[in-house]
Amino acid sequence: MHRMYGPIFFVSILGAFREIAAASQHINKDLTNHYNARFHVYEEPYNIDFTYHNYEQMSRFLRTTSLRFQNLTALYSIGKSVKGRDLWVMVVSSSPYEHMIGKPDVKYVANIHGNEAVGRELMLHLIYFFVTNYGSDPYITWLLDNTRIHILPSMNPDGFEVSKEGYCEGGQGRYNARGFDLNRNFPDYFKQNNKKSQPETEAVKEWVSKIQFVLSGSLHGGALVASYPFDNTPNSLFQSYTSAPSISPDDDVFQHLSLVYSRNHGSMYQGLPCSPSQPGFKNGITNGAQWYPLTGGMQDFNYVWNGCMEITLELSCCKYPPASDLQFYWEENRVALIKFLAEAHRGVRGFVIDENGNPIERASIKVKSRDVSFLTTKYGEFWRILLPGIYKLEVYANGYLPREVEFRVVEQHPTSFNVTLYRASRHPIEDETGSNFYNGNRDHTNRDHVIHFRPHSGTNTASEANSGIFSSLSNGFNSFVNNWFG
Ligand SMILES: *[C@@H]1O[C@H](CO)[C@@H](O)[C@H](O)[C@H]1NC(C)=O
Ligand SMILES: *[C@@H]1O[C@H](CO)[C@@H](O)[C@H](O)[C@H]1NC(C)=O
Ligand SMILES: [Zn+2]
Numbered sequence: 435m436h437r438m439y440g441p442i443f444f445v446s447i448l449g450a451f452r453e454i455a456a457a458s459q460h461i462n463k464d465l466t467n468h469y470n471a472r473f474h475v476y477e478e479p480y481n482i483d484f485t486y487h488n489y490e491q492m493s494r495f496l497r498t499t500s501l502r503f504q505n506l507t508a509l510y511s512i513g514k515s516v517k518g519r520d521l522w523v524m525v526v527s528s529s530p531y532e533h534m535i536g537k538p539d540v541k542y543v544a545n546i547h548g549n550e551a552v553g554r555e556l557m558l559h560l561i562y563f564f565v566t567n568y569g570s571d572p573y574i575t576w577l578l579d580n581t582r583i584h585i586l587p588s589m590n591p592d593g594f595e596v597s598k599e600g601y602c603e604g605g606q607g608r609y610n611a612r613g614f615d616l617n618r619n620f621p622d623y624f625k626q627n628n629k630k631s632q633p634e635t636e637a638v639k640e641w642v643s644k645i646q647f648v649l650s651g652s653l654h655g656g657a658l659v660a661s662y663p664f665d666n667t668p669n670s671l672f673q674s675y676t677s678a679p680s681i682s683p684d685d686d687v688f689q690h691l692s693l694v695y696s697r698n699h700g701s702m703y704q705g706l707p708c709s710p711s712q713p714g715f716k717n718g719i720t721n722g723a724q725w726y727p728l729t730g731g732m733q734d735f736n737y738v739w740n741g742c743m744e745i746t747l748e749l750s751c752c753k754y755p756p757a758s759d760l761q762f763y764w765e766e767n768r769v770a771l772i773k774f775l776a777e778a779h780r781g782v783r784g785f786v787i788d789e790n791g792n793p794i795e796r797a798s799i800k801v802k803s804r805d806v807s808f809l810t811t812k813y814g815e816f817w818r819i820l821l822p823g824i825y826k827l828e829v830y831a832n833g834y835l836p837r838e839v840e841f842r843v844v845e846q847h848p849t850s851f852n853v854t855l856y857r858a859s860r861h862p863i864e865d866e867t868g869s870n871f872y873n874g875n876r877d878h879t880n881r882d883h884v885i886h887f888r889p890h891s892g893t894n895t896a897s898e899a900n901s902g903i904f905s906s907l908s909n910g911f912n913s914f915v916n917n918w919f920g
Pocket of ligand 2: 785787791793851852
């Protein structure tokens with residue numbers, strides 16, 4: 435099933451986004467006239483208060499923001515809910531309308547469960563914080579100059595409208611208007627998901643197939659923990675009664691990302707249980723399946739199919755706390771929300787190009803011994819979040835000789851380099867940098883986009899640990915690696 439999915443939805447990233455951008459520019463123009471005539475938007479104070487914003491109020495805030503901060507924000511809709519409400523996404527970046535080539539796009543998705551309301555409001559405050567601190571706060575300025583941040587404050591606007599403030603538990607408003615749990619509605623790597631795909635899910639699937647997101651947070655409520663893939667597990671028997679972790683090949687990275695959130699959060703790191711009947715979490719983080727396994731979750735989908743590292747952030751014990759608590763939640767989460775996104779600037783990035791320097795789109799890449807592959811963009815770009823260490827990148831593209839490249843990741847800045855692929859018909863030649871080599875014996879040349887992940891691999895040691903490549907590291911390698919920030 436997943437093999438069918440990937441290629442079908444992988445369409446031109448920027449082409450499609452330009453359409454969205456054009457659409458939202460159109461919206462902007464109409465609205466400019468509208469608001470200038472009726473509300474004198476530029477004379478009203480721009481603010482966001484600590485109350486809940488229903489769909490109309492949220493839409494109005496987003497539109498006002500896009501008008502006020504036209505150089506810093508873009509508003510687009512990725513589709514409509516069952517009841518016809520727009521799934522608004524606000525981009526905040528110094529390049530809101532155009533992807534910055536070589537720089538990562540990241541996202542937050544909130545309110546996928548309609549009655550988990552805190553994240554939705556936090557997103558509005560985060561947007562406000564970004565636009566009002568750009569240019570004065572150096573860190574925010576750097577972040578928005580080097581990252582495009584896409585914020586979907588409500589993936590389930592219909593559910594929110596029927597939810598009730600002050601209801602800390604229960605399922606009223608959790609589901610979409612047809613009664614589906616949207617965080618059980620995505621394709622699943624481990625199990626067949628027979629749930630009928632919902633419009634909100636389809637919108638998100640199309641969105642993430644058009645834009646290569648590098649990092650993502652999915653915002654929830656009802657617990658206080660950062661939960662990371664895998665949410666599901668290959669074990670089929672007694673799955674809901676086990677509490678075994680379902681470890682992904684990037685477990686170290688996911689634990690790190692989760693810890694960045696929990697440590698920068700006001701209290702999450704303490705890992706205290708929400709109530710005596712609920713579990714506590716060491717350091718405020720947990721493997722998803724270890725907490726409880728689920729099928730059709732969004733974070734596994736982002737990771738396995740879309741090259742995007744997504745974790746699930748449970749931000750409040752009470753799903754829909756009184757509005758008087760919102761300021762407290764904002765203060766608890768503000769730093770964590772910002773620092774987490776900056777983690778997109780960790781690891782490795784670059785371009786896959788041909789011998790003439792042209793980008794190779796949809797080259798399939800994986801980090802050796804981390805068997806989840808990802809694809810290059812239209813511009814040949816790739817990104818992968820990795821902790822400091824030495825790694826090998828395996829790069830395949832139809833019609834080209836596959837290639838392995840060894841590289842080092844450091845703490846201070848992302849490692850950046852280009853990988854040149856040569857036509858399969860040519861004989862391998864020594865690369866000028868000496869840091870790359872060919873591996874013509876592998877039968878990878880004809881593979882299309884394949885999910886490399888093997889849940890039960892376990893034994894990837896002997897051949898993977900081949901140290902031959904290490905000896906090919908030359909002094910030239912280090913000069914080949916650029917500091918992304920110059
Ligand atoms: C937006 O950017 C353009 C081009 O850089 C500039 O001319 C204009 O003054 C900016 N507008 C605002 C509101 O900052
Ligand atoms: C890598 O390729 C990109 C896109 O072709 C190019 O802009 C950049 O200068 C290249 N970087 C290096 C270090 O060759
Ligand atoms: Zn939830």
